[in-house]
Amino acid sequence: MDSLLQLIEQDGYAQVLIELEPGTATTIASAADAQVALAGFFIDPAVAGERPRGAVLTSELGPGLAANAPIKLQMSTSADQLEPTPAVRVFPTLRLALGYVDRVGIEALAGSPGIGRIVRAETPSLIRPVQIRLAADAQPATSWGVERLGAPALWAQGIRGAGVLVGHVDTGIDGSHPALADAIAAFTEFDLNGDMVSGAQPWDSDDHGTHTAGTIVGRPGQRGAFGMAPEAKLASAMVIEGGKLLDRILGGIEWAAQNGAQIVSASLGLPGQSPAFQAMVNGLRSRNILPVFAVGNEGPGTSRFPGNYTNVLSVGASDEQDHVAVFSGSQRFINPTRMVPDVVAPGDRILSCLPNGAFAEMSGSSMATPHIAGLAALLLSAEPGSSADDLEAAIQDSAQLPPTMTLQRANRGIPNGPGALALLRQRLH
Numbered sequence: 117m118d119s120l121l122q123l124i125e126q127d128g129y130a131q132v133l134i135e136l137e138p139g140t141a142t143t144i145a146s147a148a149d150a151q152v153a154l155a156g157f158f159i160d161p162a163v164a165g166e167r168p169r170g171a172v173l174t175s176e177l178g179p180g181l182a183a184n185a186p187i188k189l190q191m192s193t194s195a196d197q198l199e200p201t202p203a204v205r206v207f208p209t210l211r212l213a214l215g216y217v218d219r220v221g222i223e224a225l226a227g228s229p230g231i232g233r234i235v236r237a238e239t240p241s242l243i244r245p246v247q248i249r250l251a252a253d254a255q256p257a258t259s260w261g262v263e264r265l266g267a268p269a270l271w272a273q274g275i276r277g278a279g280v281l282v283g284h285v286d287t288g289i290d291g292s293h294p295a296l297a298d299a300i301a302a303f304t305e306f307d308l309n310g311d312m313v314s315g316a317q318p319w320d321s322d323d324h325g326t327h328t329a330g331t332i333v334g335r336p337g338q339r340g341a342f343g344m345a346p347e348a349k350l351a352s353a354m355v356i357e358g359g360k361l362l363d364r365i366l367g368g369i370e371w372a373a374q375n376g377a378q379i380v381s382a383s384l385g386l387p388g389q390s391p392a393f394q395a396m397v398n399g400l401r402s403r404n405i406l407p408v409f410a411v412g413n414e415g416p417g418t419s420r421f422p423g424n425y426t427n428v429l430s431v432g433a434s435d436e437q438d439h440v441a442v443f444s445g446s447q448r449f450i451n452p453t454r455m456v457p458d459v460v461a462p463g464d465r466i467l468s469c470l471p472n473g474a475f476a477e478m479s480g481s482s483m484a485t486p487h488i489a490g491l492a493a494l495l496l497s498a499e500p501g502s503s504a505d506d507l508e509a510a511i512q513d514s515a516q517l518p519p520t521m522t523l524q525r526a527n528r529g530i531p532n533g534p535g536a537l538a539l540l541r542q543r544l545h
Contacts, residue, residue, distance in 0.1 A: 135232035135395035210399035245480035256340035261462030266533035277345025283372030283380035286325030288354035290471035291318025301349035310363025330468035331486035344490020381489035383482030385420030406504035410481040411457040412445035433463025433484040510540035
């Protein structure tokens with residue numbers, strides 16, 4: 117809080133994330149209700165050089181927030197179609213509010229009932245692959261990553277992810293790719309200002325989202341089998357790359373949770389430690405949703421948050437020779453005592469799909485993360501009554517540390533699909 121106050125003293129204001137205490141009701145209502153319900157906490161974002169507009173979100177917390185925000189900037193519509201959207205946002209599922217405060221506002225917030233931790237809003241970024249190689253033509257095969265985690269043994273039992281919805285928070289997804297046919301249960305796009313685009317159709321603003329989506333749910337086809345859970349489906353939100361990333365990312369995760377996702381896969385974060393996204397992760401866990409996050413690509417002695425939080429399933433990357441990839445993050449923390457990542461998974465030269473029917477190999481912890489999200493989907497498909505805690509424990513406890521890896525770099529090691537299922541069934545039955 118001290119550093120936040122220093123920033124406010126320096127600049128006159130700061131954007132903050134506010135944790136809403138459990139039991140605090142939040143609702144979407146009219147702009148007039150927003151002005152009354154939350155007036156007094158937040159300031160007009162025009163102080164940050166943005167143009168004012170009307171707000172539409174409210175909370176039943178008590179004193180309220182100002183109803184101004186910048187003009188909407190959509191990625192897929194022309195300027196004459198722009199509509200007003202809120203600057204101060206409430207995410208009821210995640211129990212978060214996001215807005216600008218000055219010294220008076222933060223002091224009022226700190227003394228108000230229903231308000232939990234207040235932290236500076238920090239902007240995460242995509243954990244980009246360290247290598248991208250267009251895939252040469254080859255005979256169809258099962259990818260090495262899928263094989264290494266034992267997915268084919270689960271497929272042979274009829275366990276292929278049917279009935280499971282995975283939240284996919286990324287750069288988007290090419291819905292026309294043959295490997296993703298019938299794999300998208302829901303799609304949304306958040307524009308550069310953080311507002312949901314009405315009627316958006318699946319597309320990818322980059323290559324990253326289509327590639328990670330293919331690793332989770334890719335259907336077998338001309339390049340073989342590279343999707344861990346080829347009968348699961350995605351709730352895919354385009355949120356990363358450009359604009360108000362924090363507004364977009366929180367909106368996408370909120371949307372995925374509201375649409376029934378039981379697992380959320382994300383390859384994003386910031387280096388170091390910060391509690392900025394702890395409330396977001398807490399909100400997912402309180403809804404029995406398993407967050408699977410990448411640890412980062414900055415190598416040993418580093419990690420990214422929220423991928424280094426205690427209540428996410430943190431994933432690092434391994435290569436085909438069972439070494440921890442040189443780029444994969446790993447770090448030991450003292451308070452509380454823990455190591456990240458929790459597990460490592462195939463993340464080097466991973467074949468998956470790209471937009472426009474293409475295929476490529478990519479390397480990064482963001483390639484390892486969807487492997488574990490897909491494994492969680494397989495387990496949940498086999499045992500639909502499993503909780504997020506059950507899935508996490510089974511995956512972690514099934515992991516083994518190969519002799520080619522060290523505890524400091526790989527922690528528990530590489531999970532095993534059949535072993536995880538056996539442990540899950542012991543836990544449940």
